[in-house]
Amino acid sequence: METNLLIALAVFVAVYALLIWDKINRAVVALLGAxxxxxxxxxxxEAAVRGIDFNTLGLLIAMMAIVTISQKTGMFxxxxxxAAKMVKGNPWWILVALSVVTASVSALxxxxxxxxxxxxxxxxxxxxxxxDPYPFLVAQVLSxxxxxxxxxxxxxxxxxxxxxxxxxxxxxxxxxxxxxPAVLAGTLIPMYxxxxxxxxxxxxxxxxIMAFNENEAITDKGLLAxxxxxxxxxxxxxxxxxxxxxxxxxxxxxxxxxxxxxxKEDVHHVMEKAEWTxxxxxxxxxVVVHSLVEVGLIGSLAQKTLDLTxxxxxxxxxxxxxxxxxxxxxxxxxxxVATMIPLLKGMAPGLGGPDAILPxxxxxxxxxxxxxxxxxxGASANVVVAGMAAKNGHPISFMKFTYVAFPLMLxxxxxxxxxxxxxxxxx
Amino acid sequence: xxxxxxxxxxxxxxxxxxxxLEALRIIKGKEVxxxxxxDRAGKVEGVITPRKLFKGILPxxxxxxxxxxxxxxxxxxxxxxxxxxxxKKGVEDVLEKDFVAVTPETSTMEVATLFFNPAKHxxxxxxxxxxxKLLGIISPWDVFRRILExxxxx
Numbered sequence: 001m002e003t004n005l006l007i008a009l010a011v012f013v014a015v016y017a018l019l020i021w022d023k024i025n026r027a028v029v030a031l032l033g034a035x036x037x038x039x040x041x042x043x044x045x046e047a048a049v050r051g052i053d054f055n056t057l058g059l060l061i062a063m064m065a066i067v068t069i070s071q072k073t074g075m076f077x078x079x080x081x082x083a084a085k086m087v088k089g090n091p092w093w094i095l096v097a098l099s100v101v102t103a104s105v106s107a108l109x110x111x112x113x114x115x116x117x118x119x120x121x122x123x124x125x126x127x128x129x130x131x132d133p134y135p136f137l138v139a140q141v142l143s144x145x146x147x148x149x150x151x152x153x154x155x156x157x158x159x160x161x162x163x164x165x166x167x168x169x170x171x172x173x174x175x176x177x178x179x180x181p182a183v184l185a186g187t188l189i190p191m192y193x194x195x196x197x198x199x200x201x202x203x204x205x206x207x208x209i210m211a212f213n214e215n216e217a218i219t220d221k222g223l224l225a226x227x228x229x230x231x232x233x234x235x236x237x238x239x240x241x242x243x244x245x246x247x248x249x250x251x252x253x254x255x256x257x258x259x260x261x262x263x264k265e266d267v268h269h270v271m272e273k274a275e276w277t278x279x280x281x282x283x284x285x286x287v288v289v290h291s292l293v294e295v296g297l298i299g300s301l302a303q304k305t306l307d308l309t310x311x312x313x314x315x316x317x318x319x320x321x322x323x324x325x326x327x328x329x330x331x332x333x334x335x336x337v338a339t340m341i342p343l344l345k346g347m348a349p350g351l352g353g354p355d356a357i358l359p360x361x362x363x364x365x366x367x368x369x370x371x372x373x374x375x376x377x378g379a380s381a382n383v384v385v386a387g388m389a390a391k392n393g394h395p396i397s398f399m400k401f402t403y404v405a406f407p408l409m410l411x412x413x414x415x416x417x418x419x420x421x422x423x424x425x426x427x
Numbered sequence: 428x429x430x431x432x433x434x435x436x437x438x439x440x441x442x443x444x445x446x447x448l449e450a451l452r453i454i455k456g457k458e459v460x461x462x463x464x465x466d467r468a469g470k471v472e473g474v475i476t477p478r479k480l481f482k483g484i485l486p487x488x489x490x491x492x493x494x495x496x497x498x499x500x501x502x503x504x505x506x507x508x509x510x511x512x513x514x515k516k517g518v519e520d521v522l523e524k525d526f527v528a529v530t531p532e533t534s535t536m537e538v539a540t541l542f543f544n545p546a547k548h549x550x551x552x553x554x555x556x557x558x559x560k561l562l563g564i565i566s567p568w569d570v571f572r573r574i575l576e577x578x579x580x581x
Contacts, residue, residue, distance in 0.1 A: 074495075077494070077499070081499055116493075119493075120488040120493040120494045121494070123486060123488040123493075124486075124488065124494070124497070124500060124503075124504075127486060127503075127504040128500075128504050130504075208502070208504075211501045211502075212499050212500055212501070213498075213499050213501065214499055215499075216498040216499040217498070217499040219495070219496075388488075388493065391487050391491060392486060392487045392488055393487065
C-alpha cells in the first residue's frame, strides 16, 4: 500500500512536470502516466477505467462535432461583421462588440474555435480601419475565456466540475453566469482608458466597414437553418436539464447525432475533426488523478486542507478562488481542476456535506476559468491567438501581454471575490 | 513526344541581385507565368511565382486560409504600402525554391500530369539540363497545343 502511494505520487508529479515543461504532447504525457500506473500495479485496468469520466468525454466530443459542422455555415463571421456594423464602424465600440460576440459564442462553444473563427475578421476590420489590431486581440482573448466561464459547456473546467458533482447547465448560469457580464465590463472599462481613448478613425474608413455585406458571409443557408435548429434544441434541452433528468453528454451527443443525420456532411470528416489529442489527454489525466484517490492520498490531503482552513467555508472558498486563479494563469487549468475535484469532494464531509460546499465549486470554476487570462500561456485560446497574430506580423510578446492581462485578471477575481462574499458568505 | 519539343527556349530571367522592382516591371509589361532566377553559373536558384507575389502583398489572414473567402468585404484594404515594401526586396528573398522542373527527355504526358498534381499547383514547368542549367519553360498551353496537333478538325 505504502509503495503504491509513492508510485502514484511519483507518476502524478512526473506528469505535472512534463505538462509544465510542455515539450511532449500532453495526450502522450497523460497516456504514459495512466498506462504506467496500470503496468506498475497501482491500479488494475478495471479500476483505471472507473476513474474516467465518460460524461465529460461524451460532451466534449459532441460539442466538437456540432462546432465542426456549424462553422462551415459562416455564422460566426456573420455575427462579427454584423456587430461591427451595428456600432457604425466606431473603433472602440467595434472592440466592445467583438468582445461581446466572442464572449457569447464562447459561452456556448469552445473558446479556441471561437477565436479561430472571429480573429481573422478582426484582422480584416483593423486593416480596413488602419488600426493596430493588438488591443482588439487582447480583448478577444480575455472575453473568450470570460464568456467560457458562464456556462456548463463553455469551458472544460466547468464540464468536468458539472459532471463530477452533478451540476446542471442552469446551475452554472445562475451561480457563475450571472457575474460574467460584470467581469466582462470590469475588463473592458480599463481597456478603454488604456487603448480606446486613443482610437481615432476617419469617417471615410468607417464607411468601408459599413460597406461590408455580412449576408455574403453565410455560405450555406440550408445548413445554417439545420445548425440553428439543432443548436436551439440542444441548448433548450440544457436549460431544462434538471427537470429532464439528463446528463450533459446525453444531450450533447443526441444533438450531434441529429445534426450529422440531417446536415448530410461527410461524417468521416466531422469525426476526424474532433480534437482527439484533447480527448485522450482527458482520458489519461482522469486515470492519473483517480490513482491518487485509490491510494488514499487525496483523502489525507483533504483532511490536511480541512485542518488548515479550520473547517471555515469562507476561508476555504476564498482560498480556492485565488489559488485556482493564480495557478491557472501559469499551468493548464484542466489538470489543476481534475486534481481539485476529488480533493474538494474529500473535504465535503468536514464542511457540512455536498450541498454546503456548493459555493466552493463556483469558486473553483471562476478561479480556474478566469485565471487563464493572466498570462499568454494561461489558456488555449491565448496561445492560439498569439500564433495567429505572429503569422500576421503582429507578434504578441509574453511580457507585453502579461503586463496588461495579469492586472485585468486580478480585477476579475476581485469582482468574483466581492460577488461570492455577498452571495454566499456574508451573514 | 518529349519536353524538349514543346518548351519555349527564349525565357525571360532575372539575376540573383535583381530587385523585385525589376520583377514587377516584367510582370506589368509582358505575359509571363513564372520568372526563373539564374545565378552567375547559369544554375536556376528558384522562380518568382504569382503565388509568392500575392503572399507578399495580401495579408496572411487571407492567403493562409484563415478566412475561407472574403465575399462579404466589397474591397480589401489598400495594399499600396505592401507593394512598395515588396518592390524594395531582392528577388532572392521572394523566390520560390520548391519549383517544378523536368529534363528535356521527360515525356509530354508526364509534363501534363505534373500540371494536374494538386500538391504542386504550378503555372509553369522548367526544363533543366545537367547542372540545373535552364533550357526552356513549358506552360500548360504548350502541352495542350502539342496534343491538338493530333486532331485535324480545327
